[in-house]
Amino acid sequence: MKIAIVGFALSGFSFLKSIIDNKKNDNLEIDIYEKRSEYPAGLPYEDDSYDKLLNVDSDEMIYPKENKDDFKDWMEDNNKKIDPIEKMAPRIYFASFLKDKAKDYIDLPFVNIINEEVTDISVSINDYKESYELRTKDKKSTYDFIFLATGASFYQDPYGLRGEDSYIESPYPLKDKLKDIDDDSSIAVIGTSAASTDVFRYLMKNKNLTKPINFFTGENEYKIVDIPYEGSIYDKYSLDDAWINRALSDNEFINLDELIDRIEKDFSDNGFDLRYAYNTYKDHSLDLSRKAITENDQALAFCEDYFMQFTVYVADIINNLRPQDRQIFLNKYYKYLSFLGGKTPYKSMKLILKAYDERNIDIITNSKSIEKTSNGSFLLKGDRSSYADVLINCSGIETNLNKVADKLPLYNNLLSKEMIMADKDGECIAVTWPRLNPLSKKYGCLRNISITGMMVTTTDIDNNDARCIQKSAERIGKILVDDYNL
Numbered sequence: 001m002k003i004a005i006v007g008f009a010l011s012g013f014s015f016l017k018s019i020i021d022n023k024k025n026d027n028l029e030i031d032i033y034e035k036r037s038e039y040p041a042g043l044p045y046e047d048d049s050y051d052k053l054l055n056v057d058s059d060e061m062i063y064p065k066e067n068k069d070d071f072k073d074w075m076e077d078n079n080k081k082i083d084p085i086e087k088m089a090p091r092i093y094f095a096s097f098l099k100d101k102a103k104d105y106i107d108l109p110f111v112n113i114i115n116e117e118v119t120d121i122s123v124s125i126n127d128y129k130e131s132y133e134l135r136t137k138d139k140k141s142t143y144d145f146i147f148l149a150t151g152a153s154f155y156q157d158p159y160g161l162r163g164e165d166s167y168i169e170s171p172y173p174l175k176d177k178l179k180d181i182d183d184d185s186s187i188a189v190i191g192t193s194a195a196s197t198d199v200f201r202y203l204m205k206n207k208n209l210t211k212p213i214n215f216f217t218g219e220n221e222y223k224i225v226d227i228p229y230e231g232s233i234y235d236k237y238s239l240d241d242a243w244i245n246r247a248l249s250d251n252e253f254i255n256l257d258e259l260i261d262r263i264e265k266d267f268s269d270n271g272f273d274l275r276y277a278y279n280t281y282k283d284h285s286l287d288l289s290r291k292a293i294t295e296n297d298q299a300l301a302f303c304e305d306y307f308m309q310f311t312v313y314v315a316d317i318i319n320n321l322r323p324q325d326r327q328i329f330l331n332k333y334y335k336y337l338s339f340l341g342g343k344t345p346y347k348s349m350k351l352i353l354k355a356y357d358e359r360n361i362d363i364i365t366n367s368k369s370i371e372k373t374s375n376g377s378f379l380l381k382g383d384r385s386s387y388a389d390v391l392i393n394c395s396g397i398e399t400n401l402n403k404v405a406d407k408l409p410l411y412n413n414l415l416s417k418e419m420i421m422a423d424k425d426g427e428c429i430a431v432t433w434p435r436l437n438p439l440s441k442k443y444g445c446l447r448n449i450s451i452t453g454m455m456v457t458t459t460d461i462d463n464n465d466a467r468c469i470q471k472s473a474e475r476i477g478k479i480l481v482d483d484y485n486l
């Protein structure tokens with residue numbers, strides 16, 4: 001079988017590893033297409049400043065949980081230290097870890113790396129057999145199976161400022177994009193996500209800014225702090241693969257009532273209430289983070305760790321509910337956990353609060369507009385107005401399929417050939433679960449192409465997480481080995 005992997009970062013590598021670890025035969029040829037010169041790394045872990053830190057603990061990066069300490073142990077063995085103040089690992093170490101693990105796989109004689117961007121894929125179907133033609137600028141090859149793992153697209157441009165002077169469209173690599181900013185500039189950052197925290201940290205450490213950094217964001221100030229939980233969530237979380245398999249053993253779907261009872265019971269058995277954290281902290285203000293830190297709120301800490309575990313299983317759970325139950329679960333229950341997505345690391349929040357108290361940062365909420373003025377500065381309007389000389393965009397990765405297709409030739413071609421179509425409200429790509437095969441009116445379902453990463457997050461729910469990316473890629477590798485007796 002001839003396989004192409006498009007995009008060689010965490011997902012592409014996890015798929016390659018799964019195929020090779022599970023295969024029983026040698027009837028394989030694997031071509032890997034990667035447009036970056038650095039691999040496997042991807043945008044989150046690419047070469048950059050040591051100030052770019054993971055937004056979760058080192059033992060929350062690896063799937064399955066039996067191997068959760070692999071990255072942590074690798075850091076110890078390789079004398080890599082966590083950041084002494086924020087106690088998180090630099091993200092570039094995760095790329096070093098991946099490169100180390102990938103060496104033996106990419107050296108195999110039937111694995112080829114092609115350091116080029118894929119710009120087009122076509123399908124032809126004869127006797128129910130799909131065959132794919134893949135193109136780069138200079139090359140054209142045919143494959144039986146495509147694993148499309150192109151990951152993060154590009155940063156959204158919510159105020160239509162792309163191309164304006166002093167507008168930094170994407171903050172990464174920090175060491176290139178932010179190094180020339182003048183200490184006397186007034187700086188505004190769009191968003192208060194993990195990327196904004198990277199920017200804040202980099203600027204505070206590497207510059208002597210004379211004016212406060214202005215964060216410009218929506219309703220909420222800064223995602224709530226991640227309070228360290230003093231127990232072990234692994235003893236207390238019960239909605240794992242074994243529970244899912246049991247729930248499905250005699251039934252076509254997971255029963256919604258049983259699911260909710262199980263979550264409620266996990267909380268009540270440990271003396272906590274599922275709704276408490278949401279009702280107390282959903283407004284994500286700095287004052288609420290301050291309160292959680294002062295009180296060392298273990299009820300919030302439990303809910304945060306619970307959500308960290310739930311994230312790994314949520315796609316399996318939600319995709320195995322009846323559609324009507326799925327909607328009820330998403331609308332009425334999931335919010336009690338999912339509002340904790342993107343929470344701010346504990347020590348980072350302490351630095352942010354200190355900077356806020358010392359007036360080194362300011363936050364404008366209820367963002368409405370940003371305009372470029374005639375003197376070249378930016379006018380930001382929200383609950384207050386402010387001017388900035390430099391604007392750094394950390395607003396989030398684009399997942400609207402039309403917008404992605406407008407900018408990326410591969411997706412433009414796939415969309416115009418109707419090999420893919422958008423999921424609900426134009427967002428992401430509609431795929432099956434768990435094979436992640438694209439759906440379309442023209443082809444129905446293309447079974448020999450699987451799409452992972454952010455562009456399928458409406459199906460692979462909450463997969464903006466290294467463990468979810470590994471889980472889906474590994475599973476598809478195993479399915480392929482079984483289906484084709486590889």
Ligand SMILES: Cc1cc2nc3c(=O)[nH]c(=O)nc-3n(C[C@H](O)[C@H](O)[C@H](O)COP(=O)(O)OP(=O)(O)OC[C@H]3O[C@@H](n4cnc5c(N)ncnc54)[C@H](O)[C@@H]3O)c2cc1C
Binds near residue numbers: 117152195410
């Ligand atoms: C900025 C950022 C920070 C994050 N930090 C964390 C974190 O700290 N912890 C965590 O658990 N999760 C984090 N995540 C979630 C993250 O999505 C996953 O951890 C994971 O890295 C995604 O892997 P991927 O392989 O799907 O995509 P990516 O890492 O985006 O990799 C996609 C690869 O495909 C290549 N590619 C794209 N298009 C083409 C093409 N047409 N031809 C050839 N090659 C192509 C790219 O060059 C890239 O190497 C972060 C995400 C982002 C965006």
